[in-house]
Structure formats: structure tokens, C-alpha cells
Amino acid sequence: MTLQQEAARRPRGVQHISTGRRVKDRFVQGLVYLAFAMAVVPLVSVLWLVISNGLARFDLEFMTHSMRGIGARDAGGGAYHAIIGTVEQVLLASAISVPIGLLTAIYLVEYGNGGRLSRAISFFVDVMTGVPSVVAGLFILAFWILFLGMPYSGWAGAMALSILMMPTVVRSTEEMLRLVPADLREASYALGVPKWRTIMKIVLPTAFTGIVTGVMLAVARVAGETAPILLTVFFTDSINNDPFSGPQMGLPLYVFDQAARPNDTAIDRAWTGALTLILIVMLLNLVARLIAWWRAPAKGR
């Protein structure tokens, strides 16, 4: 179609917007798509490199052996001690932060009534979200190890991690509790059930899956933290199953340690450690999201 025909077909009255405006609109659209692509490229690149480089040592020895007796340039060795350490530290951290976080969220939603204390807590929970993980580690170092004179241990690491978990648990639990409809609570009060039993029997069970999702996401986050355990767990090349005595290892710390060693066998182990770590973290994330999806229809009622 020629330009004249095109122009003739176009209604006289309805003018086109100026080319400048149209070009700008398209241009911005291009930029926005580009921004998204630029954000996804590193994710793909990271995942790809971790998988392709990590598979080389992703073997049984890696999963079942520690680094004990492995010389500076030796191949072999594994991350069993680190995996055990991470699992124990994360479980202990959850054991500390989940009760405190849950109760704090219950206070904020059910008892706070927007008073001064509850506003202060709410504000500092937000601020706590921004505490750098290395500072959490330094705090436990200063308080537990230097001030109280306790030894480096998995437990010390768990305390540092719990500081990072608490705000996340509080926020996600709070959000879930607020989703519980008020008439559900009122129906229970109307039956003469006291408030705390209503919370335990009605509110928490209703919000349960959401809370689990939030806790799992918090766990996924701290499972990958290196700096706090570097300062509190110290590290070791041997298996130490007891988180309450003596230095332990953690998977992220293992990756850091191996990555900083200047030889190829260590770098290989670092990649495999990274792959293991990413698998754990992504699995936790995925399961958390699946739980969230699974309960979504109930919310849509």
C-alpha cells in the first residue's frame, strides 16, 4: 500500500499522535524489556556456571567425606562436615528464632493495639532486617565468645543466624495473621473461648501454611550466609557432629574457604559446594512457594 492510499484510508478527523511521542513510547518499552533481560542474564549465568562447573565433583565422595587429611594440592575430599554443620546450625537457628518471631508477631497483631511499644517493635523489626549479616556475626563474637568467654561453636553460629532470621519470621507471620478474617476470631470469642486459646486453636492453624512458607524462606536465606558463621563457628576440616562444642564447618563457609585457595582442585570443590548449596536453597524456596500456591485457593474464597 502506498503512502497516499494509507493517508486516504485514515480518517480526516482523527489525527495521529506525533512521531516523537510514538518513538519515545516505543523506546521506553524497549528499555523496560532490556532492563528485565539484563536482570535475568546474571541469574542464568550464575546457575549455568554453578551447574556445569559443580557437576565435576558432585559425587559420592564429596557427599560422604570431609577435608581431613587432604593436602593443599590434593584432589578428592568432600563437604560432608560442612553439610552436617549447616544443617545443625540452621535447625538450631530456627529453634531460637521461630518461637521468638512467632510470639512477637502475635504480640504485634493481637496484643499491640498500635501502642507505643508495638510501634517501636514494629519499627525495629524493619530496621533489624537491614542489619548486615557480618554485624550479626560480630555481635555474637563480641558477646558470646569475647565477653562471656565461650568457645567457637555451631551453637554460636546458630545464634548469629537467628538474629538474621527473626525479622523475616516476624514479618511473614504478621502478614499471615492479619489475613485471618476477623469474623473467625469473633465467632470464637462469641463461644466464650478466651483470646489466647482462640489464637492457638483458630488463628494459628488458619495461618499455618503461610507461616511455614515464611519460615522456610527465612531458613533458605540464612542457610547461605557465610559471614556470621565465619566469625562464630570458626572452621575446621574435620567432621564435628556436636554443635555445642568446638569449631564446626558450614557449607557457605566451605565454598568461601575453597574459593580462596589458589589451586584448581580447590576451585572444583568450591563449585560443587556452591551447587550443593544452591540445590538446598532453591529446594527450600521451591517447597515454600509450592506450599503457598497450594493454600492459595483457600485464600481466594
Add this chain to the structure above:
Amino acid sequence: MTTDTKIRDGGPAMRRSASRRTSGEGLFKFLATAAGVVLLAIMAAIAVFLIAEAIPALQANKGGFFTDLVWEPNSSQVFGIGALAFGTVLSSGIALVIATPIAVGVALFISHYAPRRLAGPLGYLIDLLAAVPSVIYGLWGLAFLVPLLREPSRWLNEHFGWFPLFAGEGAIGGKTMLAGGIVLAIMILPIIAAISREVFLQVPRMNEEAALALGATRWEMIRMAVLPFGRPGVISAAMLGLGRAMGETIAVALIFPATFDISVQILTPHGNSIAANIANGFGEATPIGRGALIASGLVLFVITLLVNMAARMIINRRKEYARAGA
């Protein structure tokens, strides 16, 4: 018959349950309140114990803590935070400059450009970026990004060397502020994007329609109704990202070459930060050295605390404003 028993049991049963009710209620409320107070106490304790353990080292310091550039608490007992603080600010500044525009673009993409059905999953993809542990970004940066940046760095240095940031001679590329800044940018992008997306989605639909009804294109609508409304949210999101970048430790500990000088050359192997120095220096630290690291951590804590509190206040004010408008 049954009714009878019930009535007879009624009195004491009610009394008993009433008394148990109040004590249970009281205990529960006490526990909930105590948990909240514990949280506040932890925040206070962080400050108190960092200060307490930093003081001996600061007293033993033979240099000026805020003025000196060197960090030799283990040997000569001279240490100053100057170079580290500078590195922290510069690297997180680079990260912020790179991440904010991209994150705003991502947020707009999810909130206003992506097909509706895809917006959720694509947003999740960006959230996954935040789920990758920082040590893995460090490894990736070290093994992949640092070599990748070598050629572009040389090119930038050759053609734009007159610009102070790109200046420098000799070794160009490698473990640089640029590499660290890019890794930090990737790590803070997801939070900036997530918060910006939230505020962009809160823009009242009727304001967007008002703009469109005036004959605005999509971009003009965004400039007229979405960006002005979302600006405070984006600012505080960027500040939260800044706080994150300043506190990020392990990734930059692997990438920065741990030099102790002040240089704005982001293409030459210079760079360090408070957090990276803590991670790298902790292993060999003497008691004085540990105290010095704690003192530097205290500075980091105060800075990030201020940045975060400012960001939170902006967000909270916005929330009240949005509620009043609704």
C-alpha cells in the same frame, strides 16, 4: 438425668475454667510481649557489646581511627577506617548507580508491561536472584566476571581514561571496584525491584485511567501518574539497597584485592570495604586485631542503621499518606 449432672457440675467447672482462663491468658500475653521486648533488647545489645569490645582496641590504637588509612592492628597497632569506609561508600555507590535504573525498569516491566499471566512467574524469577547465596556471587564474580571485564576495562581506560573513575596505568582490569560494584548491583537489584514493584502496583487505577483518558501513551501515563506517585517508594527502596550493599561481605571479600588506599580508579586493582576487611582479616587477628575489626563493624552498623531508618521513615510516611488518600 444428664441435664441434672450438668447443672450440678456447672458451678465449680465454670469457676475453674475462669481462673485457668485468666492465668493462661496472662501468661500467653506476657510471653508474646516478652518476645517483642527481647527483639528490642537484641538491637540494643548489638550496639552495647560492639562498643564494649571495641573500646580496648581503640585505646590501644597508636593511630587515628577516623583519619588513618592503614590497617595494622596486629603488628604496629595502627589502624584507621579511612580507606575502608571510602571503599564501602564507593563500591555501594557504584552498585546503586547500576542497580537502581535496571530495578525500576524491572519493576515497571512486571507492573505495567509484562503480559498479565506472565507477570507473576517473571517476578518470581527476579526474586530467585535474591535467593542465591552471596558466597556464590563471590565465586561467580571471581571466576567469571573478573576475567570477563578485563577487555572492556582496557577499552574504557583507553578511550575514557581522562575521566577520573576510568583513569589509571599499568594493570587494568582484574579484581577491581567495578567488578565488586557489579556483583553488589546484582545482589541488591531484587530488593529495589520488589519494593518498587509494590509501590507501582499501588498507584490508584483511577489516576492511571485519568492519564490515559487525556490521550497519554503508556510511557506518558507512567510519567504522569506512576512515577511521581512511586518516587518516595523508589527512593527508600534504593536506600535499603544501599544499606544491603554496604553490609555485603563475602562476595566482595572474594573479589576485592584488599588494598588500603583511597583511589577512585575503578578499573585498576584497588578496593576494599569494611565488611570485606572483617571477613579477610578475622583469621589472623590478634585480640587487638579482633577489637579493631569489631570497631570497624560498629561503624558499619551505625551507617547501615541510619540508612535503613531513613528509608523506613520514608516508606512509613508514604504508607500513612496512601491510607489517608484511600
Add this chain to the structure above:
Amino acid sequence: MSKQIQVSGLDAYYGAHKAIEDVSMTIEPRSITAFIGPSGCGKSTFLRTLNRMHEVIPGARVEGKVLLDGDDLYGASVEPVSVRRMIGMVFQRPNPFPTMSIYDNVAAGLRLNGRLPKSQLDGIVEESLKGANLWNEVKDRLTKPGAGLSGGQQQRLCIARAIAVKPQVLLMDEPCSALDPISTLAIEDLMAKLKDEFTIVIVTHNMQQAARVSDRTAFFNLAGQGQPGKVVEMDETSRMFTNPSQKATEDYITGRFG
């Protein structure tokens, strides 16, 4: 500055749901046309199809023809953006841009087509605010936020914003339903004045309002539950309210249903 709209055989859909069916009508220039009818019968939907605002809603689409002085608004090369520039819209709830001053709100649409000299912009803003009967109330505080005005003033601000770009047609979807009686009266006066210049279409649930301000009235109704809305009758307002030809119209106007 005022044009006629001719609609023929228009169907509108939200996804698979047909909201209105086979609407045909002529909307005369320099007059006020009112749409009345029970809730959910598709008045807003139809109004939005007149300036293609329905396209903002995902899944919404139309079939049929809308001609503006003979030009097809749904023609292949016609952009919705330019249609909306010629056919302005005022919404049910006043929606000034919350971050903008009164002045900037009025100037918002004008600034889309490039920069105007300040003096010219000032002139159009003043003229539009006067046109919306708001000038005297706000002339001393043009730089204050538009959200600080009363609801009725905000709605007139939105009208000023809409007429500042000099559209041919002004569509109003229940413009007074969020306002008190005094503000409603102010807007009704304004409409009577604006019809000298614009083609005005108004949706209203207020029978008295339709009777007071409009020249012609269209009555929309649903054929039944889940059925699409249709135009039952359209005529001179005076005839519609005194002597409607359809029983359903009479029932609705006299308040026997809806």
C-alpha cells in the same frame, strides 16, 4: 469544536462475557445525552467504548462501528491514544493527580503535545478553570495540591483538565454520584454551559438529573440475568419522561424497578 457520534451494531465483551449487544444510536453535537438504566446493564461499558477506554481492561473488546463525524474510531490506522485526545472523559470519583498542583493538573494533558510558551499555557489553564466554574475558588492557590480541594471542586478540576485539551466530546460517567447536592448543582450548571461547545454524554442514576440537564435520553436494560445489556429506548428527554413508548422505560423511570 463539537462533533456527532454515530454508533451502529455495537457489541462489547469482557473475555467470553457479552456485556452489551447491538447498540445503535446517534449522539448529537452541542447537546447533552443521558444514559440511564439499572446497575450492571452496561452503561459504563458502552461509554468507554466511545473513546476506546475499555481497551485498558484486559480481555475487553468490541465489535461494531463508532463514527465520529463519519470517521471510524476503530479504523485500522487509528490509535486509541489519539481517539482519547478528541473524546475526553470524566470519571465517577474525582481523580486529580495526587502529586500535582492544581495548575499542573489542568496543564497535564496540554504538556503531552510538546512545550507551550508559559504565557499561552497560563492562558489555557485560566480559560479551562473558568470554563469549569472553578477559577474564582482556586485562582489564589494554583500551586497548591489538587488533592486538597473539596470533592466537588476536585470533580470540577477534573472537568477543567479534560476540557483543557479541547476535545470534541466529553464523556461523564456518573460525575456527581460522589458529590453532595450543592456540588452536584454546580456541576449541572457547568454542563449546561459546556454544551454550547462540546458534545456531552452523561451516565446517571439520578432521574431528576437526567430530566434536568439532558436533551436526549437513552434507557439501557438487561434482557435478563446474565444476558447482555441493550438500548431499550432513546428519545427526546421530555418525551422519555412524560410519554415513553416502552413499558419497561416507564416502569424504570417511575421507580417500579431497578
